[in-house]
Amino acid sequence: INAMNECLLPCLRKQAAIDAWHVFCGHSIVPSSIPASIPASIHPPFRSVPFQAQAQAAAVDISERAQRDVYSMDGWAAQCGVQKSDGYQLTSDDGIDFGVMTNVDLPAGSPVVFVPSTVVLSSSKVYEEYGPAMLGEAEGRLMQGGLQSQLPLFRLFVKILVEYSQGQNSPYFHYLNAMPRRYNNGASMTFACFDCLPPYVAGLSMKERSNFVNFHKALRCVPSYSGLLPEEVVRDKDTVKWAYNVAVTRSIEWNNNGERLIAPMADMFNHGTETEVEIAVDSEGNVNAYAARDVPAGSPLRISLGDPTNPSPLFATHGFLDESCPATFCKMMDKGDEMAALGLDYSNLLFYKDTGDISAGVWDVLLYSVLKQDTNLQQGFYRAHMDGDEATKRQYHQQYFPYTLEALREHVDKTLRELDRLSAKARGYDLSTHPRVPVILSHNEFVKRTFLNVRAKRAEFSILQR
Incomplete structure (x- = not known):
């Protein structure tokens, strides 16, 4: 626990990030990446959720029967400076699939979640942290295979594996322990699965699986520095596949350079053809989720993860069927x-x-x-x-x-x-x-x-x- 708390202290000391949230909620400024239509004066009530750290297992149990500990992640996020509106409420019918709803009315433009840049995982920051010495050979292999556009995702994939390898010593332990264990997307399917799907979605699903296979091959080119990426983790196909699925399903693409981000708590919104929430990133790298329209209490809070008129890519990448399309x-x-x-x-x-x-x-x-x-x-x-x-x-x-x-x-x-x-x-x-x-x-x-x-x-x- 002491090791975990030591890892959390840098997050807790990032008062500037929390101040940025209060600026966003106050009168003085709206971040430049927020559309101009959002009112400059926004006053939702915010609260921090108290969190008591509890002893955890040495590593995240990724077996499909393991329970997601979403509510410990909620407390961890609050300690790290993630801010939520009072209306933000995690919901689940089965303890496996989670979403977000609001229990208060949210006017258009209201902040829903603020994730400070210190908590956000970004592909560019991962590259700054590990550099070409650790990632260069692997990324070169991917580029030779025509997968240059996948490099941002690969970096997040490596980061997830590194944090997983650190067990409870990772500052992201509670986040990873809240992730789904079972995925139904293309990367998790077998060739027998593909044989039962129509050609279009089967092709997309096979492409997703091929992407995972190429990532796993490239991973063998990543050297292990000070045990950051142990050989036993790299060899474990189930662990590697789980890390890939976390990276591909929790990240969003941001900006024209293909940058990919994972913003804990802002990644809990489900997909919807009709959306209530939009995501923006300010110049400091903070992630802001805000109400895209007036949202009445009791409504789900959803974002768009893809083209609502073409649900097959969502099925192949995320593993769910969008029946709202x-x-x-x-x-x-x-x-x-x-x-x-x-x-x-x-x-x-x-x-x-x-x-x-x-x-x-x-x-x-x-x-x-x-x-x-x-x-x-x-x-x-x-x-x-x-x-x-x-x-x-x-x-x-x-x-x-x-x-x-x-x-x-x-x-x-x-x-x-x-x-x-x-x-x-x-x-x-x-x-x-x-x-x-x-x-x-x-x-x-x-x-x-x-x-x-x-x-x-x-x-x-x-x-x-x-």
Whole structure:
């Protein structure tokens, strides 16, 4: 305990960081990174949570059955200068998955959480701490593999492992002990899991697993200085995978340089299509979470972790199914060339979950594909599309609509058959050896419901064509 307290003292002495919070809450200044629409005068009540340090095990127990100690982290964070509004309340239905709600009304712009820079883990600070002597060879290997964009995440991954290796002597022990033990994302899946997912999300999940594998290989190039990264930790695949999952699911990307940050307590907000909270980082590196709109008491506090119209990347990276999303990519993986030619991407080709509506981009790609039988017709449609000539495009769509409708039917029916096959395969797995089957089945069922609604919408179009 004395060793832990000695590690906490630097945090406790960072009064300047706490003063920065009071400045943020007072009249004098709003940090430059906060949008100008936030009022300059904000007066929420704040309180510190008393915390009594208790004896802990020598290392964090990362076994999947181990309990998360979230409330000790709450107390630790308060001692380290993390400030919360009175409305901030950690919630959980099962003691496994946690979120945040407010038990008071929060006006738009109200501060919700302040995390001083002394507590924030950032990829740039990790590099300053360890430098090229420790990270250079490993990062060089990643760059050779075309993973330069992943270097900020790799640095946080190494930092998590180093802190884990220090056990209760780490100032981040209570934070790590509050992390989930089980993850359902791509890095945690097996090839048997990938075989039960549709191609798009399976590809994203496999990419996540490949990223983890490359990180683990690069980790072997990180020398151990004074026991910071013991060999037994580097060799332990389960520990390394857990550290990777902590880094990838708790960090956010900040600024145009790809900087990644982990801000304890500000990372407890769940994802939502509709968000109540936004995150900002001031010039001192302090992380501020504030109400994005008026939020009534009893509401969840959520942030955006990704594109709400494309839940598959969230599933692959974070391991949860965002059923609040209004739409999803139409799964036309075989139309990549057509999408590229028309300047479209996955976010333009959507099926709407509840209504079965079909975005304009889907119709454009289908028609462009149908017209490839006649190069002149295809080029005429292409020119109209690129010129923004909506009247001419409309004429093409009207004239060839029966063909695009048939192409849509073929795609939807084929996908539904494939989903049934994949789910049947998943149901044949033993849950004791394939514990992620339930989340895979939930994902496939979500996609199936969406496609069934699209099929019903297509049937309406067929009736109108008669």
